[in-house]
Amino acid sequence: MVHVADVVKQAVRIPVITVGRLGYPDLAERVLREGKADFIALGRPLLADPEWPLKAKEGRKEDIRPCIGCHDGCLGRIVHVHPLSCAVNPATGNERELEILPAERKKSVLVIGGGIAGMEATRVAALRGHSVTLYEKRDQLGGHLVEGSVPEFKNDVRLLIEYYLTQLKKLNVKIELNKEAIPELMQKIECEVMVVATGSMPVVPDIPGIEKDTVVSAIDVLAGGGQVGEDVLVAGGGLVGCEVAVYLAQKGRRVTVVEMQGEILPRVFEANKQYLHKMLTENGVRVLTNTALARITDEGAILVNKIHRYEAEVAADTVVLAVGLKPRDDVVRHLECRAVELYHVGDCREPGRIMDAIWGAFETLRTV
Numbered sequence: 236m237v238h239v240a241d242v243v244k245q246a247v248r249i250p251v252i253t254v255g256r257l258g259y260p261d262l263a264e265r266v267l268r269e270g271k272a273d274f275i276a277l278g279r280p281l282l283a284d285p286e287w288p289l290k291a292k293e294g295r296k297e298d299i300r301p302c303i304g305c306h307d308g309c310l311g312r313i314v315h316v317h318p319l320s321c322a323v324n325p326a327t328g329n330e331r332e333l334e335i336l337p338a339e340r341k342k343s344v345l346v347i348g349g350g351i352a353g354m355e356a357t358r359v360a361a362l363r364g365h366s367v368t369l370y371e372k373r374d375q376l377g378g379h380l381v382e383g384s385v386p387e388f389k390n391d392v393r394l395l396i397e398y399y400l401t402q403l404k405k406l407n408v409k410i411e412l413n414k415e416a417i418p419e420l421m422q423k424i425e426c427e428v429m430v431v432a433t434g435s436m437p438v439v440p441d442i443p444g445i446e447k448d449t450v451v452s453a454i455d456v457l458a459g460g461g462q463v464g465e466d467v468l469v470a471g472g473g474l475v476g477c478e479v480a481v482y483l484a485q486k487g488r489r490v491t492v493v494e495m496q497g498e499i500l501p502r503v504f505e506a507n508k509q510y511l512h513k514m515l516t517e518n519g520v521r522v523l524t525n526t527a528l529a530r531i532t533d534e535g536a537i538l539v540n541k542i543h544r545y546e547a548e549v550a551a552d553t554v555v556l557a558v559g560l561k562p563r564d565d566v567v568r569h570l571e572c573r574a575v576e577l578y579h580v581g582d583c584r585e586p587g588r589i590m591d592a593i594w595g596a597f598e599t600l601r602t603v
């Protein structure tokens with residue numbers, strides 16, 4: 236809205252306040268310095284971090300918990316007649332009841348999995364004074380959001396990962412990367428509390444041709460692995476499928492999304508849904524709803540229209556799977572350690588969104 240404020244400012248002699256996604260201190264500062272407005276108004280950034288102005292003033296922008304623009308915890312809750320809060324800050328609106336207090340007894344806590352749920356669990360446990368160790372089997376923290384933040388339009392999610400990396404570093408938590416919790420290792424580990432945050436993995440549908448080299452997961456595509464041809468079929472019209480479709484279309488691929496349900500993006504907040512619809516249209520992505528992926532062939536795929544019940548073959552040199560995630564509980568079921576208390580947080584309980592992962596981890600560790 237800054238360009239609008241700029242025009243208004245040139246026409247009036249009273250102070251002009253501008254608003255809208257100005258939660259980046261450098262950007263907000265530039266708007267003021269360039270004289271495009273007299274004041275910055277912050278809405279959602281203050282729900283994500285009420286100390287935003289103080290931290291910006293003190294030059295601690297790395298400590299600002301960023302708003303990711305999801306609407307899941309703020310307007311999305313109001314629509315469902317729940318009190319306003321924030322996906323990345325569960326205490327918003329409940330600051331007194333949900334204050335992070337020192338633990339009555341300090342314990343040794345082992346967190347397994349450094350995705351967003353594991354990082355939040357680690358952060359809260361460390362703030363409460365527990366002695367925390369975090370195991371992550373990959374060479375970096377962030378879980379699915381490492382790949383989920385690859386598209387340029389997911390910059391805010393990238394900032395959220397950076398926020399956690401900074402906070403965990405400042406809290407002096409012991410982080411062990413490239414460390415996979417396997418049963419043999421766990422039997423040797425002594426800890427009082429074990430938090431399992433091993434996340435989720437892609438669902439692979441049981442259909443003919445699924446084993447072909449032309450089939451890749453959305454996560455692999457975003458990670459830069461797997462060859463992607465010119466004609467791409469994305470199976471699944473949820474958030475992940477639509478985002479990977481836009482990402483590939485922006486890279487010049489011809490992309491079609493097939494979705495079994497009657498609409499795409501069913502659980503996405505209306506404003507975000509409209510925005511993604513616009514991006515799909517602007518980037519020329521074809522969307523087929525009420526359509527199921529029945530078979531993968533050497534030339535592409537056989538699709539079935541679920542309403543009119545006809546089959547059609549579409550040409551595609553790559554099929555990208557984005558048909559959902561399932562808990563990574565195979566490891567969890569076999570993990571044994573002599574922990575007195577055992578908790579599961581995030582996608583390994585039930586695949587969900589960033590808000591579910593953060594809220595679940597926060598709520599669990601707040602009382603351990």
Ligand SMILES: Cc1cc2nc3c(=O)[nH]c(=O)nc-3n(C[C@H](O)[C@H](O)[C@H](O)COP(=O)(O)OP(=O)(O)OC[C@H]3O[C@@H](n4cnc5c(N)ncnc54)[C@H](O)[C@@H]3O)c2cc1C
Nearest residue numbers: 348350351352372378379383416434435581582587588589
């Ligand atoms: C491509 C993509 C984009 C997404 N974008 C969004 C979005 O924009 N907004 C949103 O709300 N949600 C989004 N999601 C969903 C979101 O990523 C999940 O809700 C969130 O990642 C769940 O966090 P988690 O920590 O439970 O699991 P994960 O992110 O899966 O993290 C689990 C971690 O545990 C590690 N691990 C597993 N087993 C072991 C073991 N035995 N030992 C040690 N470490 C182990 C894994 O390597 C991983 O780092 C997206 C998902 C995907 C796949």
Ligand code: SF4
Nearest residue numbers: 302305306308309322
């Ligand atoms: S719920 Fe999402 S959009 Fe709303 S303030 Fe929090 S991070 Fe921002």
